[in-house]
Amino acid sequence: MSGTNSTAPQALNVSDLRDQLDGMAHREGIHKWDLGASRSSNATVQVDRGEAKQLKASQRSSITVRVWNDAGLVGITSTTDLSPSGLERALIGARDASQFGNANDIPGFSPLAMAPTPELNRPLQPALGIQKLLSTLKQAEKDLLGQHQAIETVPYNGLSEGSSERIYLNSDGAVRQVQRTQASLYLYARAEEMGRKPRSGGAIRVALGSEGLDVQGCVDEAAQRTLSHLNYQPIDTGRYLVCFTPEAFLDLLGAFSSLMNARAILDGVSLSDADSIGSRLAVPFLSLHDNGLHPGHVGAAPFDGEGTPTQRLRLIHNGQLESFLHSEATARHFGVKPTGHAGLGAKVSVGPDWFEVSTSEGTTSGTTHLHHSTSLDTFVLIESLNALHAGVKASQGSFSLPFDGWLVRDGEKLSVESATVAGDIRQVLSGIVHLEPDAKVTHQGVSPHVWVDGLAITGEA
Amino acid sequence: MHLSMPGVSRALLCAVLHNQSLTHSGGLVASHPTERQDHGLDPAQTAWQQRLEALLGEGCRAGADLVEVFLERTDHIGVLAEQDTITSVSPAFAMGAGIRVFSNQRDGFVSTNDLSDAGLLRALDQALGMLNLERHSAASLRSFDGLRPLRDFGLEKQGWLVQAPDLSSSTALLLQGTDLLQRHGQHLDVRRGSYSRDWQEVLVAASDGTFARDIRLHQSCGLSVLAADGEHRASIGRRYGSTDRPDDLKTWDVDASAAEVCASAATMLYADYVDGGQMPVVLANRFGGVIFHEACGHLLETTQLERGTSPFAGMVDQTIANPAVTAIDEGLSAGAFGSIAMDDEGMESQRTVLIENGVLKRFLSDRAGEMRTGHQRTGSGRRQNHGFAAASRMRNTYIAAGPHRPEELISSIDRGLYCKSMGGGSVGATGQFNFSVEEAYLIENGQLGQAVKGATLIGEAKEVMPRISMCADDLDLAAGYCGSVSGSIFVTVGQPHIKVDSITVGGR
Numbered sequence: 001m002s003g004t005n006s007t008a009p010q011a012l013n014v015s016d017l018r019d020q021l022d023g024m025a026h027r028e029g030i031h032k033w034d035l036g037a038s039r040s041s042n043a044t045v046q047v048d049r050g051e052a053k054q055l056k057a058s059q060r061s062s063i064t065v066r067v068w069n070d071a072g073l074v075g076i077t078s079t080t081d082l083s084p085s086g087l088e089r090a091l092i093g094a095r096d097a098s099q100f101g102n103a104n105d106i107p108g109f110s111p112l113a114m115a116p117t118p119e120l121n122r123p124l125q126p127a128l129g130i131q132k133l134l135s136t137l138k139q140a141e142k143d144l145l146g147q148h149q150a151i152e153t154v155p156y157n158g159l160s161e162g163s164s165e166r167i168y169l170n171s172d173g174a175v176r177q178v179q180r181t182q183a184s185l186y187l188y189a190r191a192e193e194m195g196r197k198p199r200s201g202g203a204i205r206v207a208l209g210s211e212g213l214d215v216q217g218c219v220d221e222a223a224q225r226t227l228s229h230l231n232y233q234p235i236d237t238g239r240y241l242v243c244f245t246p247e248a249f250l251d252l253l254g255a256f257s258s259l260m261n262a263r264a265i266l267d268g269v270s271l272s273d274a275d276s277i278g279s280r281l282a283v284p285f286l287s288l289h290d291n292g293l294h295p296g297h298v299g300a301a302p303f304d305g306e307g308t309p310t311q312r313l314r315l316i317h318n319g320q321l322e323s324f325l326h327s328e329a330t331a332r333h334f335g336v337k338p339t340g341h342a343g344l345g346a347k348v349s350v351g352p353d354w355f356e357v358s359t360s361e362g363t364t365s366g367t368t369h370l371h372h373s374t375s376l377d378t379f380v381l382i383e384s385l386n387a388l389h390a391g392v393k394a395s396q397g398s399f400s401l402p403f404d405g406w407l408v409r410d411g412e413k414l415s416v417e418s419a420t421v422a423g424d425i426r427q428v429l430s431g432i433v434h435l436e437p438d439a440k441v442t443h444q445g446v447s448p449h450v451w452v453d454g455l456a457i458t459g460e461a
Numbered sequence: 462m463h464l465s466m467p468g469v470s471r472a473l474l475c476a477v478l479h480n481q482s483l484t485h486s487g488g489l490v491a492s493h494p495t496e497r498q499d500h501g502l503d504p505a506q507t508a509w510q511q512r513l514e515a516l517l518g519e520g521c522r523a524g525a526d527l528v529e530v531f532l533e534r535t536d537h538i539g540v541l542a543e544q545d546t547i548t549s550v551s552p553a554f555a556m557g558a559g560i561r562v563f564s565n566q567r568d569g570f571v572s573t574n575d576l577s578d579a580g581l582l583r584a585l586d587q588a589l590g591m592l593n594l595e596r597h598s599a600a601s602l603r604s605f606d607g608l609r610p611l612r613d614f615g616l617e618k619q620g621w622l623v624q625a626p627d628l629s630s631s632t633a634l635l636l637q638g639t640d641l642l643q644r645h646g647q648h649l650d651v652r653r654g655s656y657s658r659d660w661q662e663v664l665v666a667a668s669d670g671t672f673a674r675d676i677r678l679h680q681s682c683g684l685s686v687l688a689a690d691g692e693h694r695a696s697i698g699r700r701y702g703s704t705d706r707p708d709d710l711k712t713w714d715v716d717a718s719a720a721e722v723c724a725s726a727a728t729m730l731y732a733d734y735v736d737g738g739q740m741p742v743v744l745a746n747r748f749g750g751v752i753f754h755e756a757c758g759h760l761l762e763t764t765q766l767e768r769g770t771s772p773f774a775g776m777v778d779q780t781i782a783n784p785a786v787t788a789i790d791e792g793l794s795a796g797a798f799g800s801i802a803m804d805d806e807g808m809e810s811q812r813t814v815l816i817e818n819g820v821l822k823r824f825l826s827d828r829a830g831e832m833r834t835g836h837q838r839t840g841s842g843r844r845q846n847h848g849f850a851a852a853s854r855m856r857n858t859y860i861a862a863g864p865h866r867p868e869e870l871i872s873s874i875d876r877g878l879y880c881k882s883m884g885g886g887s888v889g890a891t892g893q894f895n896f897s898v899e900e901a902y903l904i905e906n907g908q909l910g911q912a913v914k915g916a917t918l919i920g921e922a923k924e925v926m927p928r929i930s931m932c933a934d935d936l937d938l939a940a941g942y943c944g945s946v947s948g949s950i951f952v953t954v955g956q957p958h959i960k961v962d963s964i965t966v967g968g969r
Contacts, residue, residue: 048767055569055591058848059584062555062574078553080574093552100540100550100632130591155768155890190770190890197921198772198891237737267543268651269687269696347541347549390885390897391917395651395687396694398734400917400967402895418893420737420917420967456969458737 011165012039012061012082014177018169020084021065024091025171032068033091034109034170036305036344037061037082042162045133047141049153052134063087064344066107067094073101076346097346105266107348110328110338113174113307118293120302124163125181125209133159133210137185140215144189147223150230154222156188156202161210168307168344176303183210184443187222191230199232199415201225201383201404206298206443225383228406232415235407235459241379241433242421242455243372246440246447248382248403250355253288254444255392255399256425260290260315260323262330263350269395271426272321274334281321282429285363288316290325292340292353296441300354305344310353313339318360325350357447358439365434365451372436372449378409380457382421397424419459428452501534502664502674504611513666514607516581520562521605521668523594527563528585529667529828531805532556532576533847535660536622542635542654545643550628557847562588566832570850608672612809614802615662615676622660624707625678631656634715638684641719646726651687653698656680656710659951661846665807673807678705679798679951681940684718688726695729695914697722697899702798702940704951709796725882725900728912735901735913737968741877742918742961743870743904748883748939750954752961753788753860755886755894756922757781761790761815761823762841762853763830764946772892772923776821782926784819785863792840792856798940799856799953806842806851813839815858819927827853845948852947859955863932867958870931872907878916878966879904885941892922917967925964933958 017037025033039061046053064078065087075098077090128136137159144154161183168176188202203221207213244252258264259272259281272281282288292300292310302310306328314322324334327342327350343349359365372381382405391401400422406413434451500506513530520528534556541549558581559572569591571584589595626634635654642652659679666672685698699722703709744752757773765771773781782788792801792810801810806828814822826834827842830853842851871879879902886896897917903910938955 052567052591053767054850055567055588056571056850057569057584057587057591058572060557060572060574060848076551078551080555080557082574089554093554097550097552097628100547100628102546102548104546105548131593153769155770188890200890345549346551386889387885387887387895387897387917390887390895393696393915395696398915400897400915400969402893402917402919402967418919418921418965420895420919420965422734422737422915422917422967422969456737458965458967460739460965 011179012037012167014167014169014175018175020087021091021169024088028091028095030067030091030095032171034066034168035063036168037063038164038166040162040164042160043127043130043133044158044160045130045137046158047134047137050138050142055130055134057130063090065090065094066344066346067091067098069095069098069101072106073098073103074107074346075099075101101346105329105347107327107329108332109170109172109174110306110308112309112338113168113170115309117176117302117309120293120300122180122208122300124179125211127161127163128210133161136210136215140185140187140219143219144187144223148191148227150191150193151189151223151226152192154187154189157186159185166301168303168305170307174307176307178301178303180299181209182298183207183213185213185215185218187218189222189226191226193230199226199229201229204443208298228413229404229415232417234417234461235419235457236461237458239454240457241377242452243379243381244450244452245381245383246449247442247444248385249357249447249450250442250445251385251388252399252425252428253355253357254352255388256394256397257352258394259425260321260325261350262324262326262334265324266330266333271397276321279321280319282316282319283432284319285360285365286316286319286429286432286435287314287358287360289314289356290341290352290354291356294354294356294446296446297354304340304342306338306342306348308338308340308342310340318363325352355445355447357450359435359437367434367451370434370451376411380416381406381408381413397426399423399425417460419457422456422458501662502532504664504674509664510608512578516585517666517668518605519582519596520585520589521603523589523596523598524603525562525564525589525594525668527668529561529665529806531559531847532664534662535846538628538658540628540631540635540656542632542639544639544652545636547632547636558584559847559850560584560588561850562592562594563832564592564594567592568829568850572848605668606670608666609670610672612673612803612807615674618676618705621676621678621707625658625660625680626710631710634710634713638715638719641716642684642686642723645720646686646688646723648688648690648730649686649726650689653685654683656682663805665805667807671807673803675803677801678707680709682710682713684722686722686726688730690730693730695726697726697729700940702951703796704798704800706796729900729914732912732914734915735878735966735968737966739963740966741874742964742966743874743877743879744883744956744959744961745881746935746937746955746957748941748954749880749959750859750939750956751883751886751896753956754855754858754943754954755888755896756920756925757788758790758855758858759888759945760892760922761825763824763826763834763836764852766824766834767830770890773821779821780819781821782816782819783929785932786816786819786926786929787861788816788859789814789861790825790855790858794857794938794953797857797938797953798951801856804840804842804851805844808838808840808842810840810856825853825855827851843947843950845950849947852945854945854947854950855943855952857938857953857955859936859938860932860957860959862934862936862957865931865933867933867935870933870958870960871904871909873931873960874904875906877904879909880916893919894922895919915968919965919967925961928962928964929959930962931960
């Protein structure tokens, strides 16, 4: 059986792409253009009670072409067709779209598009092939089902591996290219005891390649999380001392990243404004970086959609907002340098890469007795937040979200049957009472357990 | 699985079609002028039939039980207006194939952008290899008798891409919309209008002879605002969607939409946050149907039966809901966002009664679902694009109208919540569902009271379905997007006003 390597499409030919675009642009009288292209090859397996459920593979490629017309306005077109005719159609389509470009906000080339990029130590890993993935996942499912008789199925599971490539070119001669490999495993188990409701829990692992996945750790964590919810009961509605796991806090912070997003600020949909730099956003002992270069960030790339190098950026220092995330256009507006957080578009999107939450150097919360595994206080430990797409109102700062977690009393954990947590992100950030000392590297960032007092919980009791 | 991007009713949109006064700016042009000469996937004009038959034959000779090829071309435009400026125009076009091979009820699926013979053969080989099959191996007994005559659902739709609004007219309409928001609203920090047009041509061929083609056109437009006054903030949006109606945008009553958005924003700007707790609720029609979509609809897909995550497994002909509830999923309503002439496995769409007077009648099934669960296909095999294998998915899903007037539902409640406008929702592996409420009012002594915001409704499917005790007579539908195992697809949700006797309302 062939692995993904043997069937992977050829890598993108950067010089060929650039030559084609140059020639076409010259013929069409287009003097300024840039291009983002990507290619990926992936294989994924899913299993169901010892049998292969679905085996999937994909080979994908796409390009996005931006064109500046004679009036300086920008248009864009995307396509999966990398043939010469596809490229030409995209180029002409972008020029046509440029007639509708926004004269008030014209993106340009990043001034850092040819600056040196950071070295990322992300060696490419070989693909194991789909049959090996399948046998690995079958064994993982078997091991998970064997951990407890109440675990009946693992309805959501998947093991995937793949390679991808991304390039950025522009008519000034910028050339960026990165290749990477990635593998991921998720196991989400469902458990049910006689006369009780079904409960579920799961875990995820990512690595540069399948060989590097901590499969046993994923199995153990999925089992532990699932079983920890078997003993459940409703919770009384009220206000509680809440401890967010690193995963849950990073989810919440990510949902409100518009607080630090220059694009959102210029669009008027952020709670921050241009004068917010230097203002207090969180408790003094909280600091926040965006660090797309973190060693734990498996999907790290050395440059963003505009070719700007990725960097570690301090966003909040000692509770004060210190920087925004920028594209070329927003940085120009604010009179700073691009930060490496841009996409590629007619209107360029801006987004965070990899949050690092930490205790400000030399500070302490004053409530250091709190710890999620040893504290005797009564608190709600929120394991994961659900339905962020529906329950977060980022432009208002409010959230009302279902969650999975436990009511912890005198050190005893009792799973919460069904409940929501609600609040305002500004109150959360300014109401943090403690950051535990040990940060955890998750698949989406780094954070310790974060304690907040007085959050509203609605339960069924 | 989740539903997002609330829309409003087809009925409303249809109603305003006749009142539209916008002047359309003449010539309609495609985003790609060469489209008229492009025969795309039309087998009558191209060699696709021969190429597909060769491919399917290779798969069968390798020993596959069934081979299916899904070919696709798409053409998309997204437009965004902010305040009084067009800030983004994003055209995109794509093509690709998804090849699925079945053997002993297992399947391998490979998607690719490479539609050359070599590219398709490479994808077939990979899909076969997943199931330990190989071309040119020992002779197989499987035969392939060729494709049946094409069922061409797209024949009358050839011109849709060029008939859809051009950029001049769509951008002009959006700017008119944001201007009307300014006129109707107060305290508006942000005014936005957006439009998307998704054109898709699909060709499905399978070794059982299935051979069908369709052209789909989905258009969606919407207005939204962010109102702010001191510490008070409210973000309100409305989105409209239609299928297979190239002229729909031209007849959008943008003034009525702007007025509705601004009225809602004015109300919600100063609304208090709702107090959480258990209470009876009345859910408005249209997007109120998100409750059935999340609480029950997903759990009636054979995908969930295969996973063992549906609490309704094995309960056909048993009572699973209040006798007041009859629920339908269909792909036939003219112009509705979830309507499809054929599904993504080449099967003609149909009307499926899911629940009749509280009794479970049917599950939604696709090809794999029928193979693995025994539930007959319902024309519900759907996928976002060629990158996904089809799965059993909802189309236009709604609770049928009941005998009551909406006021009767509200007057039957001493203290509860009226949910006028809903946001997105989701359902998890254990049947726990949730959805957010964008605009709500307290019910006190049978009367609507003050506006409240920040509510999230949560519950469990098996518990909430028997609690839907009253259905009003004002069934209406709304467009939405549903994300699940086979990607994000266009759907319709709907219901009349309904009363839920008790549900958890998450608040502060």
